[in-house]
Amino acid sequence: MGILEVKGVNKRFGGLQALGDVNLSVKENSVHAIIGPNGAGKSTLLNCLVGKLIPDTGSVMFDGQSVLGRAPFEINQMGISRVFQTPEIFGELTVMENMMIPIFAKRDGAFRMHAYETVQNEKQIVEAAEEMLEEMNMADKRDMNSASLSRGDKRRLEIGMCLSQQPRLLLLDEPTAGMARADTNNTIDLLKQIRDERDITIAIIEHDMHVVFSLADRITVLAQGTPLVEDSPENIRGNPKVREAYLGESA
Numbered sequence: 001m002g003i004l005e006v007k008g009v010n011k012r013f014g015g016l017q018a019l020g021d022v023n024l025s026v027k028e029n030s031v032h033a034i035i036g037p038n039g040a041g042k043s044t045l046l047n048c049l050v051g052k053l054i055p056d057t058g059s060v061m062f063d064g065q066s067v068l069g070r071a072p073f074e075i076n077q078m079g080i081s082r083v084f085q086t087p088e089i090f091g092e093l094t095v096m097e098n099m100m101i102p103i104f105a106k107r108d109g110a111f112r113m114h115a116y117e118t119v120q121n122e123k124q125i126v127e128a129a130e131e132m133l134e135e136m137n138m139a140d141k142r143d144m145n146s147a148s149l150s151r152g153d154k155r156r157l158e159i160g161m162c163l164s165q166q167p168r169l170l171l172l173d174e175p176t177a178g179m180a181r182a183d184t185n186n187t188i189d190l191l192k193q194i195r196d197e198r199d200i201t202i203a204i205i206e207h208d209m210h211v212v213f214s215l216a217d218r219i220t221v222l223a224q225g226t227p228l229v230e231d232s233p234e235n236i237r238g239n240p241k242v243r244e245a246y247l248g249e250s251a
């Protein structure tokens, strides 16, 4: 039994079946990659995992509890954090200010901050944010405007913001999309470090096969909303069905 169990998930958007009978089991402390061509339903599936979309049928259980119908802060409190396909940081805030936001959120359960508590715990929050910036190797960028960060550093900041909530499951939607090769390699190294040093399960959606094969323990291939194959990276590499799913794309 995995820490994340998806059973019989279906999701339609009008006449389009975005997900058709998806079953997925993600083992605790593993890196599980979900790959597939554009429009395969990867982001839709991820949205179902964080309660953002409610499937028409089926269940999504994290550590024995259903995630369906829960508010985002409840999902965070269950131990799930997510990096979106487009970086979601506040460009007008500094790196440090961004890093402090989820730490507030974790403490209060939501973005409700009480002035008294804020003053009481400010030192702890600053310390926790500084510690995470250290871990992300971004301490020197503390006071930079976040909008001026490179794409790789924006992702790094965002991943740090997720980790500051001490998740047990980290979900990443194409973390290296639009990155230069050097930034991609830095992101791979960062995720390897996280995988090796933390008690964490990672589910990653990714187009870049170099990233997938560098990190994943298991790979699920989605095609037209349905899992086509689930296997080890070694077996996925030569699987003709996978090539077929990607026909017209470089696999």
Ligand SMILES: Nc1ncnc2c1ncn2[C@@H]1O[C@H](COP(=O)(O)OP(=O)(O)OP(=O)(O)O)[C@@H](O)[C@H]1O
Pocket: 013, 016, 018, 036, 037, 038, 039, 040, 041, 042, 043, 044, 045
């Ligand atoms: N809110 C929505 N309303 C209607 N159709 C949607 C909605 N969200 C996604 N879709 C459709 O569902 C299908 C799956 O989309 P999804 O974004 O999950 O694919 P994806 O695998 O993440 O693709 P990509 O690799 O391009 O990110 C697509 O055909 C998409 O157009």
Ligand SMILES: [Mg+2]
Pocket: 042, 043, 044, 085
């Ligand atoms: Mg997507």
